[in-house]
Amino acid sequence: MDKQKEEYIVIPITLSLPCRFSAGPYMGRFLREFKQKRILGVKCPSCGRTFVPPRQMCGRCHTETCEWVELKDTGTLLYYDIVYYEFIDPTTGEKKPVPWVHGPIQLDGSDGDVVVDEIALNPTHFKERTMAQTLSTLVHEMCHLWQHHFGKPPRGNYHNKQWATKMLSCGLIPSDTGREGGKQTGQNMTHYIEDGGVFDT
Ligand SMILES: [Zn+2]
Numbered sequence: 001m002d003k004q005k006e007e008y009i010v011i012p013i014t015l016s017l018p019c020r021f022s023a024g025p026y027m028g029r030f031l032r033e034f035k036q037k038r039i040l041g042v043k044c045p046s047c048g049r050t051f052v053p054p055r056q057m058c059g060r061c062h063t064e065t066c067e068w069v070e071l072k073d074t075g076t077l078l079y080y081d082i083v084y085y086e087f088i089d090p091t092t093g094e095k096k097p098v099p100w101v102h103g104p105i106q107l108d109g110s111d112g113d114v115v116v117d118e119i120a121l122n123p124t125h126f127k128e129r130t131m132a133q134t135l136s137t138l139v140h141e142m143c144h145l146w147q148h149h150f151g152k153p154p155r156g157n158y159h160n161k162q163w164a165t166k167m168l169s170c171g172l173i174p175s176d177t178g179r180e181g182g183k184q185t186g187q188n189m190t191h192y193i194e195d196g197g198v199f200d201t
């Protein structure tokens with residue numbers, strides 16, 4: 001047999017390259033403060049725009065940003081999108097299970113969309129539920145995210161008092177039965193919309 005035409009024997013090996021890199025002075029300070037539950041941004045001295053996460057240079061004025069400002073933990077959900085397209089998540093290198101919801105939040109006092117969270121809702125339930133019910137589930141999940149960033153999240157997917165208080169302030173009444181009189185904290189929780197409450201109106 002012709003040795004030249006012999007196929008190579010291939011052994012597939014997956015290399016893992018764990019590495020660490022410095023976040024740098026701007027991102028480093030932002031992350032350190034974020035750990036302390038403070039959101040900092042930087043202000044451009046020439047056009048006055050505030051960037052979160054901070055940027056060293058203003059893309060519009062080409063000026064170095066140097067003034068640090070603290071922002072509130074309130075903002076506006078600019079829009080949200082349900083993503084059905086499967087792709088590799090660059091942060092994990094794995095396929096992200098679909099569907100998931102993408103929603104940028106613009107923090108009050110900042111110019112640009114900032115802390116981006118993803119909320120996954122199962123669209124197969126959408127058709128059996130009213131728009132208000134579906135959106136109330138989004139708010140339910142947003143209360144978990146609020147607690148995750150700014151409160152004290154409990155272990156696992158437990159729903160505690162702090163979460164329940166946030167839900168109530170959004171016009172949603174937590175209930176383990178989904179009806180009036182149900183327990184307001186626990187492992188498996190749902191909610192109902194408060195009649196005439198802030199969510200309803
Ligand atoms: Zn500027």
Ligand SMILES: [Zn+2]
Pocket residue numbers: 140141144159189
């Ligand atoms: Zn929940």
